[in-house]
Amino acid sequence: MSAWKELLEGKIAAKTARVQVIGLGYVGLSLAVELAKAGFTVRGVDVDLERVARLNRGQSYLSDVTSETLAPLVAEGRLLATTEFDEVGEADALIICVPTPLRKSKEPDISFIVSALESLLPHLRHGQLLVLESTTFPGTTEEVMLPRLQSLGMVVGEDVFLAFSPERVDPGNRRFTTANIPKVVGGITRSCTELAASLYRHVTVSVFEASSPRVAETAKLLENTFRSVNIALANELAFACRKIGVDPWEVIEAAATKPFGFMPFYPGPGIGGHCIPVDPLYLSWKVRLTGYEAQFIALADQVNRAMPEHVVNLVAGALNERGRAVRGASILVLGVTYKADVNDIRESPALEIIELLARRGGQIAYADPFIPQLALDGHKLSAVEPTGDAQRHEEVPRRAHVHRQPLGELP
Ligand SMILES: NC(=O)c1ccc[n+]([C@@H]2O[C@H](COP(=O)([O-])OP(=O)(O)OC[C@H]3O[C@@H](n4cnc5c(N)ncnc54)[C@H](O)[C@@H]3O)[C@@H](O)[C@H]2O)c1
Incomplete structure (x- = not known):
């Protein structure tokens, strides 16, 4: 020694x-x-x-x-x-x-x-x-x-x-x-x-x-690739269930009663944070240098990254059902961090959802006790209190993507 x-x-x-x-x-x-x-x-x-x-x-x-x-x-x-x-x-x-x-x-x-x-x-x-x-x-x-x-x-x-x-x-x-x-x-x-x-x-x-360090480095990437792929599967299940008229949440709840061979993952608005959207691509990049394409990683990334747009389409569809358009609608986003109980908005799909809705003319406010202020697309937003008051916005800013007033009327 x-x-x-x-x-x-x-x-x-x-x-x-x-x-x-x-x-x-x-x-x-x-x-x-x-x-x-x-x-x-x-x-x-x-x-x-x-x-x-x-x-x-x-x-x-x-x-x-x-x-x-x-x-x-x-x-x-x-x-x-x-x-x-x-x-x-x-x-x-x-x-x-x-x-x-x-x-x-x-x-x-x-x-x-x-x-x-x-x-x-x-x-x-x-x-x-x-x-x-x-x-x-x-x-x-x-x-x-x-x-x-x-x-x-x-x-x-x-x-x-x-x-x-x-x-x-x-x-x-x-x-x-x-x-x-x-x-x-x-x-x-x-x-x-x-x-x-x-x-x-x-x-x-x-x-x-x-x-070796290489094993430890790869183990970490496997852990987060496992998450990314399984979240993508849950997201795809949500798409599939919508097509066939089944509630994906109940399907997952039912499947999760199996005491072995199944681990529940849930659909969501997309993946965020410093890890899940990022780490698998570190692995696929390294593998690509050898001429091999890690297909699961690419597919999971593709499915997960499509979720914010999917959420926006669901919102547009829900408004349409009520004879409303996204343009001019007051929309409150509840929670902007990438997951519960953290003050971290890195890669948060909520940000993309806000931007997409604002681009379609929605008047967006958000509530999040962890993030009092948000800078998006050159605009500063302050969190509102989710009081449940249904107040209509008096004025809809023409270009602004965001609205600082209290919660507007929900569709
Ligand atoms: N956040 C998580 O949940 C999590 C979990 C597991 C692993 N990781 C990994 O851990 C690493 C750090 O993540 P994080 O979330 O703590 O990042 P972070 O951005 O919260 O913190 C990184 C810190 O490093 C500092 N820094 C940057 N360059 C520096 C330099 N040259 N010298 C000294 N300080 C410097 C930054 O100012 C910052 O305070 C990343 O590789 C991440 O993938 C993160």
Whole structure:
């Protein structure tokens, strides 16, 4: 065993290892809080000045982390944040949790990972553990990160340690949190895996040690591809049931009574968030490089992305039944986040639905306790209280896509 590994192992076991979390979003902040609660001294590094300032005041900016949890950790100095990378050399473990979106071309955009890594490199030293948590395509750890570490002249697995461990946190889920969701860890070498696993065992119930980063990277993509494909199936079922006059919800409820071999997924207005619409395309992109087209992924993406338009057509149909048109109708959208109990609107299909309805001339208001304001298509919207009052809008703005008045009359 290398001396560096032994030293780091001891620090992790004694919780004297200093941990830095790079990227303090839904994933990074939650993890930083858990590590600090477990007794580690944690520093967060984020390029977002406002997030850093708020964290250092003990104020949470995420629905999943309360300020009551955060404030004492900040007050004790257990968790603080900075926008600077100059203290990276003081860390024993560094965990990267930066975004991994898609480019407009629907290809992976790992520029945030590369940028974070480039900022870390000048400060890295022997004896550190570096873990990537951002969801990414198979091979990122070995093909993108490893060569950069090797370029420093360090032997990975001896002098420094590198692993991938996908984040599985489900914002808004009160039942499953960082503490009881098992972790998957895949290191470049066995030592890398063991060190990363030993750190995570302090904050979670169990750790699966994968044979390589590539397995861990692919496992994460499989999890979210599974969701995307099954949601698409549920959406298709909804289309099919409409054609044959059957209630899809009752069909799913009936099928879900089977105690094995079936897991219920439900139709919806489309998929949103940073994961389900994005991650499967990371897998299909990587596979496409080998000349193989992942057909299930493409089909699921196609079905799911058609849902907002389908919802708009349903609304238009419902208005038509009442002798009304979308143009001029006051329409209240209930909920704009991509799922319940989160303040996250990334990729939310509600936004597309609002835009499509507004483009057809609908006067749109929305209600969402998590999102007081919304900027859409150059317009600022404020949430209304869903009081149930049926008030007609006095004036219908000609060009405006949105309406700030209280709830209008529903068709
Ligand atoms: N949100 C989820 O539910 C979820 C769940 C599992 C996995 N993931 C994955 O975790 C990763 C992070 O997701 P998130 O939802 O926390 O993203 P986020 O956008 O909420 O947070 C990312 C943070 O990284 C910061 N950042 C960007 N570039 C940086 C840099 N170069 N250096 C330092 N900080 C930088 C941003 O300012 C931001 O605060 C993504 O790969 C995502 O796919 C997300």
